[in-house]
Amino acid sequence: MADTVGDLVLAVDVGGGTTKGEITDVDGVVLAAATIETPYGEPAFEAIDGLGTRLLNELPPAVSDQVTRAAVILPGLVDPEQAVAVFSSNLGWRNVKVGSRFADSWGMPVLIDHDVTVAGWAESRFGAGRGVDDVCVLILGTGISGTLSVGGRLVRGPAGQSGVAQTGEFGHIPVRYRDGLPCPCGNVGCVETVASGPAIARAYAGRTGREITGADVVFAALDTDPEARAVVADAVDALAAGLLGVLHASCPELIVLGGGLAGAGTVLTDALHTRLTELLRVIPVPRVTLGQFGIRAGLIGAAELARSGSLL
Known part of the structure; x- marks a missing residue:
């Protein structure tokens, strides 16, 4: 290891299942990394604290002393x-x-x-959306959310009285008003009830009677199983319908797909682009691509946030 590493930061990405931490230098080189299970409830914050301390202690003191900033990104509702x-x-x-x-x-x-805000910002600013001013990033997994950048700036709602500055709750745009499934948010027919990972798996199980472990099984069966194709087509249709208002209002040049479902690859990006081409009439059809950073988007974004001090 070099005597002087320079501009080291600690980044922690807290998820519902695992919490990941890294110490990186300005070039993104990882000097220390670890992943732990995320405890339920407030003990999670003790675990975050311990993870950061553990990573700092793994470095020689002369290097650890150069870690001067950190960022922790959290799921759910957050008041930054x-x-x-x-x-x-x-x-x-x-x-x-x-x-x-x-x-x-x-x-x-x-x-x-x-x-999600930080992960989407990382993809739009430094990843697959780099160099593009108007970008919509969708994080597709257990839920569906994302970010929108217009004119090179992240669109973020005002904190308001709650202090919560929400961004990109795309999954709670209703698209099946009359015959949709109830959503935990209290509405009916939200995008998440059709196009999220659990929704795709649930729909496939309902059509076939087969209990499956996740949506990846459905995508893997597309070439041979007409029921899988029908379920995915329905999910893509719901996702496209939920995007229509956003696309007409902001006209992004690029849509970036991240999260667990993005593992389906070009099958998903091509299907979404095809459906948007069928639906859009008065605005250009945006390109659709996969995220560059994959599951590390949150960590990369947290490290950049620690260095820059803001999502600009």
Whole structure:
């Protein structure tokens, strides 16, 4: 290891199943990394603290001292300004005041932000959307959300009284008003009830009577199974319908797909582009591509957030 590494940051990406942490230099070289299971409830914050401390302790003191900034990105509802984890249904926390907890423990400034917002920002600014001013990033997995960048700037709602600056709840755009399934958000027929990973698996099981482990099984069967093709076509139709208002309002040049479902590859990007071509009449059809960073988008975004201090 070189005597001087320079501009080191600590990034932590907290997920519903696992929490990942990395210490990287300015070129993205990983000097220390670890993944742990995310505990349920407030013990998750003890685990985050311990993970960061563990990574710092893995480096020689002369190198560890060069880690001077950090960022932690959280799922659910997040108040970045007050450093509050407002709500996570999957992890069972509500109004947890993170405050300066990590900063005091790690001895450096620590920014708190929303995981999908930061991952989408990373893809649009540094990844698959680099050099494109108007980009929509969709993170497709257990839920569906994402970001929208217009004129090279991330569109982010005002924090308001709650302090929560939400972005890109694409999955809760209703597209099946009359005959749709109820959504946990309280609405009916949201995009997530048709096009999320669990929704695709559930629809396939309902049509075939086969219980499957996940949507990847459905995508893998596309070449041979007409039921799989029907389920995926329905999911793509719902996703395209949910995007129509966003596309007409902002005219993005590029749509980037990330998250677990993006593992389906060009089968998904081609199908979505084809359906949008069928639906759009008065605006250009955006290109559709896969994210560059894959499941590391959140970590890469958190590291860049720590370095820059803001999502600009």
